[in-house]
Amino acid sequence: MKNQEMKSLIAQSRKHYRRFYRLVTIAVILMMAVLTGSLLLGDSVRGTLVQRVSERLGKTETIITSGTGFMNETLLQHPSMKHSQGYLLMDGFVSVGEMLLPVYVWGIDTDSLAADEVMVNEPLYAKLSTLDSQLSTFVLHLPSLNLIPSGSLFVSKSHATQMRVHVAGVKSLEDGGNLLLKNEQTLPLNVFINRRQLAEKMELEGKINLILSDDFIEEEQLAACWTPEHSGIHLTDSILTYDGVFIPQDIVEKLSTLNSHPSTIYLSYFVNNLKADADTVPYSFVTAINEWQGEPLEGQDMILSDYAAERLHVREGDSIRMDYFITKQLKNLDTREKTLRVKQIVPLAAFREDSLLMTDFPGLTRVENCTDWDSDLPIDMNRVQKEDEDYWHIYRQTPKAVVSYEAVRADWSNAFGSATALRFSSSDSSSHSSLLTSFLSPSDADVRMYHPRAQGLKGANGGVDFASLFLSLGFFIILSAILLMKNPLVEMFTLRQDEIQLYRQLGFRDKAIRNGLFREAFSVMLLASPWGVVAGLLYSCLTLWLLGNVWSGATHTDGFALHIQPLTLIIGIVVGLVICAFTLWMVVRNALKPCTSHSSSPKPHTSLVTPLISLLITIVLIAANFLYFHDMVLFIVCGLLWILTGGLFLRVEVNRQATTSIRSILNRTQLMWLSVRSSLKQHLLAYWTLSLGVFTVFAVGLNRPDFSQAVQATGGYQFYVDSRVPIQYDLNNPAVRKKLSLNALPDSTRFLCFLRHTQDEASCLNLNQVSTPTVLGVDLKEMEPFGLITDANPNPNPNPNPNSQPSTLNSKLSTIYIDEEALMWSLMKSVGDTLFYQNERGDEVPVVIAGTYPTGIFHGNAIMSSEDFRRLWPKESGVEVLLMKSSCPDEAAELLAIAMNEYGLHIQTVEERIKMFFEVTETYLIIFLTLGGLGLLLGIFSLMVIVRKNLAARTATIRQYRAMGFSERLIAQLLFRENLLVPFYAVCVGAVGSAISISANVGGAGLNTLLLAFIVLVAIGLILYYGIQYMIQQTINKQQTI
C-alpha cells in the first residue's frame, strides 16, 4: 500500500474514533502542560534568581571590606580603584510609629543629598507607604560605629544614634537601589545617605568600610595599592599606632618576627587601685611595656612615678598590689589583683616625656574631670578624691606607673589587640614604613576582597530546583493524565478487536498491525504536543503569578519573571512524547495479545485470615504509636497498612459474597457482588488508585508538624529577640539590668544570649544555594532543651538524637550543629561533613558538622560553642540574638522593647518565628494539596472513563434487564451500586488512612485546613456520586433510543 494511502487510512481511522482521540488529546495536553510548565518554572525561578544577582550587585565585580575596622578613602585614589566607589555601610533601623524596620544604611558619595536627606529604595518606599502614605520623614537609627570597636572594654557608647531624615527621593532598581551583598532573593530595604554627613555624624571622617568596584580586582592589585596607612596603621617617627587604639595581636606578633622588630611594646590600661599597705590610689592609668629606657622590664617589675610613690608611701623594692577589671564574655567584669615590685621610682616628668605611655580612650580621656568619666566600668565616684581631680587637671591620662608587659599581657589584651603603640628602635622611619608596607598584607588589617558575582551566580544556579519541586507537586496531575490517556486508548482498542482479527485474517503480521495502530494514535499525540507546550507556558505563567501573590509565603519574593529556554521546551516535548509513546505501546501490545479464557481465572481468595492479621498488625501499631512512640513516620506507615488491609478485605469480601451466593437464594445485593467480582481486577485497580491518591494528597497535605507545641523547637523560651545593634552586656546580670533600666523585669526573667557570625541565610526562606550558614555562638549546655546533644553532656537525654555524633571528631577542629531541615535541604550535607568558614584572620577554617538538632526557632542557623566561636571570630563579641522567658512574658517583652529601643530590637514570640518558617512549608503543602487535588479530580475523571467503558460493555446486560422487565430505575440502581461501591469504599479507606497518618500532628494543620480537606473529600464523593449516576443514565437513555 502506498504511503499516501496509508496516511489517508490513518486519517480516516482517526476521524472515525475521534471521540476517543479527543480525550487522548486532552490528556496529552494536560501532561505536557504540567511537564513543560514545571521545567519552565525551574528555568524561570533560576533565571529570576540570576537576574536578582545582577540587580543587587549592579556592575559590582569586586567587593572590598574592612571587617570591624575602617579604610581611608584615600585608597580609592589609586589607579586600580578607578571604577570603584567607597561606602560607609551599616545595619540600621527605621522607626515609624511603633514599627521598626531593619534597613541597610549606605553612606554614598553624592552631591544631591543635603544634610538630613536620604533616598530610599523602592521596596522600602513601598513598605513605608503602607505604614503611612503621607510619610516624608522618619527617624533613622544607626549603630554606634567607632574607630574603637564597641566590644572593647573602655567604650561606653555601644548602642545606636538616631537622626530624623527627610526622604528626598526613591532610588530605582536601575539606579542600584536594591544593592545587597547577601546571597538572598528577598529585596533589601535600603537607605542611602550622604557619606560625608554620615561620617561626620559618626565621627568617622574620611573613613569607609566598603569598596564596590566595577573592575575585577585581583588580590595582587589590592596588595599593590594598599598600604597600612589605608587601614589606620600609622608609622610616624618609628612609632606605630592604630586608629582603633588596640593594635591587632596578629600584627604585633608578625612584626616581632622582623629583624628590626619593635623594641618597645606599649599597652595602656585603666586600673582600679594601686595599694601599698593602708594607702590606696584609686582609678589610675597604668601602661605596660617590655622595656624601660633600654632595660628590659620583666616579671613583677614596676616603675612607679614619684607622685604615686609619695601617695603610697613606698620605696624601691617595696611591693604594690594593683587590681583592675578584666572582661569575660559580654563585658562581664572580674577583678584581678597582681602584686608587683617597685623596681624604680621615677619623676612623673619621665612618663610625660614619652607620649606613647598615654593612650586616648574616648569617654575616659577626653573629659575635664574624673567625675565625667564615661565607660562601661563601674567607677565609684565617691572614691575619687580632690587630689585625684587635681592630678587629672594637670596630667590627664599620664600613667602613675609602668609595669612589665609580660606580667599583664594576658589580662589586658582583648580581641581587638594586645598593644596600644609600638616603637621601633631605629629612627629611620622611611625604611620602617616601606618594610611595614611590604611585610603587612591587607588581610592583616582585616581588609578582604571577594568577587560576589561568581558566588551569587553559583548560589542562584544551584538554588532550590523548582522544576523538580513542581514535577513532584504536580505528580498526580501527570499520573492522572497518563491514566486519562490510557483508558480511552484501551477502550478504543477493545472495541476494535474485530478490526484487529480482520487484519490477521487478511494476512497482516502482528508487528504490522501494531505499527499501524501505533502510528495512528501517536500521530494524534504528536499533533497535541505543541498545544501541550502552549498550555505549559500558561501553566508556568499562572504558577509564577501565584508564587508572587497567593503563594508568596513559599518564596518570600514579589514574584518571578518567565524565562523560556528553548532547550527546556525541547526536553519537555521529548520527555512528554516518550511517556506517550511508552503508554501507547503498552496499550497496543496488550490489545494484540490473545484473549485469556474466562474459566482459567485463579481460585478466588475467600479466607479472612490475611486481612484480619493485617488489621491486627495495623491496630497494634497504631495503639503502640499513640501510647509510646508518637512517631510521625510510623503513623504514615500505619495509614498505608490500613489501606493495604482495606484492599485485602475488599478482595476477600467480594469473593466471599459472590461465592456464598452461588447456592443461596438470589437477591439484588448478590447481583452487585457478582458483577463486581466479574471485573474484580479493574475494581481493585480503581481501589488502589483512589485510596492511595486520597491518602497521599491528604496525608502529605495535612501532615504539618505542630512546632509550637514541641518543647525542643522553643527550648521553653517565649520570645526570640533579634538585635540590630550588638548588645555588649549580659542581660541576666542585675547590674546590667539596672544600667539599662531593665531592673523592673521580673526576677524570673531569663535570657539566653547568642553571638552571631552572619553568613548565608540557610533557612527555607532563601531559595539560593547555601554553603555556610550563619553561626550562633552559645554555651552548648544551654542548648540541651532544644534537643542538641553533645558528648560533653553529662546528663544525656533519654531519647538522644540519633543524628548526633561526638563533637570530638577532631579536638582541634571547630564543630557546629545544624538543624535537621537546613542540613538536609539547604546545605544538602550530612553529619560528619565539613564546611569552610573564613575566620577573622582571613583563613579558610574547616568546621565539622558534629550533629543536628530538631528544627525550631534556630532553623537555618548553625550552633557553635562560645569557645569555638571566640576562637574563630573574637571581635564579634556582641549579642545579636536573645531568647527570653519570664513569668510575665508580655510585660517583660514590653519593658525590654522600651528600655532598649535604641538597639532596634525585633521581638517576636517563638510561635510567630516558627510560624514564619512554617509558612514556607505550609505554602508548599497548600500547593501540593491544590495540585494533588487537581490530579485527584483528573484521576476521578479517568475513573469515569473506566466506568463508561464498563457500562459500554454492559450494553447486552442492560438490554437483557430491560427485556426481563427490569424498570429503568432498577437497572440504574443496580448499575449505580456496583459502580459506586468500590470508589466510595476507596475514598473512605483513603480518608481514614490519611487521618491515621496525621494523628501525630493533628493540631498542626489547623481547623480551617482540616475543614477544607473535609469539604474536598465531600466534593470528591459528590463528583463520584453524580458523575457515575450521570453516565449510567446516559448509557440507559442511549439504550432506549436504539
Added chain:
Amino acid sequence: MIELKDITKRFADGQRALTVLDSLSLHVDEGEFIAITGESGAGKTTLLNILGTLLAADEGQYFIRGEKVEVSGETGAERLCHLRNKEIGFVYQDHRLLPQFTVLQNILLPTLATKKTSTEEEQKRASSLLEFMGILPLMDSPVTQLSGGEQTRVAICRALINQPAILLADEPTGQLDAANTQTIATLFQQVNTQFHTTIIMATHSAEMAKVAQKTYLLKEGKLRIEEPLARRSQLKN
C-alpha cells in the same frame, strides 16, 4: 391473545425514512405457536421488539388480551416493565446470558425485577425447568462453560421462570448445528404444548418453522401467511 393493527415502523436512513413495517396486522390466539420468516433486514427483530414492548410503533395499535399496550409515558413505562416481566419471555439468538452469573443465577434473574430476593418456590421452579430442559446438573456452572445448545436451553429457562403467557424468540437456533436445532425445536414444541405458552418465533430455520402451527412471511413490511411446510409438501406430492 395478541392483536397488532396497522403497525408501521420507520427508521431514519440518512436523509430519508426507511419503512420497515408497513401497516402490518397480526392476530395470535392464546397458546398458538407461530413462526415468522423473512429475509435478513425484513424487520423480524423489529416486529419482535414491538411485540416485546421494547420498541414503540410509529403508527398502529397493539393489544394483549384486548388491552391496549402504550409504550410511552411514565406510568405506561412502569406497566410495561411489569408486562415484560410477568407476561413475556425473550429468547435471543445470542442468548444474552450474563457471564458473571451461574446457570441458576441467570435463570432466577427475572425474579428480581419486582422484588429484592428470589423465593424458594422460584428456585424450585428453576430446577424443574432445568430438569425439563435436561440440564439440571449444570445448575451451578458458569454460563461461559456451556455449549451453544446448553446456553439456548438456559435462555429458554430464564424466559420461562416467571411463567409468561407469551414467549418471543428471535432466531433462537441461529448459532446451532442441525442436531441441536432439532432438539431446541422439540423443546419449543413441548413448552407450547405443556405450558400452553403462546410462542412467536422469528427464524430462518425450516426445521424450526416446521414445528410452528402457523408460519408467516415478513416481506416489504407486511405479513403473509404461509402454508405449513408439512401441508405444502403433502399438496406437492
